[in-house]
Amino acid sequence: xxxxxxxxxxxxRIVSGEATLEVxxxxxxxGDRISDLLAQAxxxxxxxxxxxxxxxxxxxxxxxxxAICLVGGMEVEPVMKKTAEQQGLVLLVxxxxxxxxCGRLYRALKDEA
Amino acid sequence: MSRACYKIKGGDxxxxxxxxxxxxxxxxxxxxxxxxxxxxVIAAYEAEMNVxxxxxxxLMCVRMHNHQVDVEVDDRGPGIPDIELAMRDGYxxxxxxxxxxxxxxxxxxxxxxxxxxxxxxxxxVGHGTRVRFSVTMRQRxxxxx
Numbered sequence: 001x002x003x004x005x006x007x008x009x010x011x012x013r014i015v016s017g018e019a020t021l022e023v024x025x026x027x028x029x030x031g032d033r034i035s036d037l038l039a040q041a042x043x044x045x046x047x048x049x050x051x052x053x054x055x056x057x058x059x060x061x062x063x064x065x066x067a068i069c070l071v072g073g074m075e076v077e078p079v080m081k082k083t084a085e086q087q088g089l090v091l092l093v094x095x096x097x098x099x100x101x102c103g104r105l106y107r108a109l110k111d112e113a
Numbered sequence: 114m115s116r117a118c119y120k121i122k123g124g125d126x127x128x129x130x131x132x133x134x135x136x137x138x139x140x141x142x143x144x145x146x147x148x149x150x151x152x153x154v155i156a157a158y159e160a161e162m163n164v165x166x167x168x169x170x171x172l173m174c175v176r177m178h179n180h181q182v183d184v185e186v187d188d189r190g191p192g193i194p195d196i197e198l199a200m201r202d203g204y205x206x207x208x209x210x211x212x213x214x215x216x217x218x219x220x221x222x223x224x225x226x227x228x229x230x231x232x233x234x235x236x237x238v239g240h241g242t243r244v245r246f247s248v249t250m251r252q253r254x255x256x257x258x
Contacts, residue, residue, distance in 0.1 A: 034162070035220035038155055051215045055162070058130035062137060062154050 001025065001112050003067050006046070007092050009108035010101060012069060015076050017090030023066045028105050030098065034059060041065050048094075048101055052076070057083050069094055071101045115139070118174040121164045123190065126214065129165040132173045133158035136184070143177065145250050152228040153182050153248040159221045159228075160186045160244050166211055167191065168241065180250045181230075185243065192238035200226070200234075 004021035007014055014021070029040035030048040034055055037047055041063035048069045049056065057080065060068055067090035070076065074093060084091040094101040117139060119132035136157050140150045157173070164171040168190025176183045193199045200222050207217025222244075226232040229246035236242040 032215055033218045033220070034215040035159065035218055035224055037215075038158060039224070049215075053214060054127050055129060055214060055216070058134070058158075062130060062133055062158055063151070 010104040012092040012094045015091040016084040121171040123169045149250040156225045156228040159224045189241045193236040
């Protein structure tokens with residue numbers, strides 16, 4: 001499913017990466033431990049996490065992740081937004097907590113399958 | 114054969130992962146297979162962040178030869194008193210502030226071993242730790258090492 005469509009389905013705000021919203025993703029990697037995200041991440045998955053900061057963006061870069069979804073309606077620091085833009089990375093912010101965000105993502109991807 | 118070394122600075126989370134990123138680009142340049150790049154990069158990143166979290170500084174040296182990547186991370190730091198304990202899944206001495214950043218889950222060293230084909234670690238308390246690992250690449254036509 002296109003990131004653009006997925007973000008609409010879960011009611012997420014797009015913070016960066018408008019140029020790559022056409023990229024498709026087929027799975028979700030959710031968690032708050034860098035090692036878990038690193039192990040699961042791929043070029044076709046959406047990372048969903050409460051984490052913010054340079055290490056999260058580094059994991060995305062190393063694993064060629066196209067998009068990250070932060071949860072809980074959090075505010076994104078300008079430096080994080082700028083780095084994501086430079087990486088060509090889509091940064092979304094879901095208004096819901098981790099549980100509900102993952103539930104919405106599951107439903108959206110299941111409906112499409 | 115090619116060789117590259119990267120300096121790693123303890124506590125520098127901004128630049129943490131730069132060495133792993135350099136390794137990834139080098140392996141992509143020579144046309145290494147994606148699955149092996151992934152394993153090497155995961156192991157290198159875990160090793161690099163162990164230095165950022167626990168040590169003062171380190172040198173990561175990477176050697177690519179005969180369809181194999183050898184990585185050595187030699188740090189100056191507190192060392193590990195009990196390596197067997199440190200290798201256990203879930204064991205960590207990272208403080209709460211580090212855990213809030215998503216690290217310190219006790220998966221670093223086990224992940225390095227899991228993602229490599231050869232692994233060794235030696236440590237001297239008060240001096241530092243040396244981690245070595247290798248990842249074997251499948252031979253691909255047209256790839257020059």
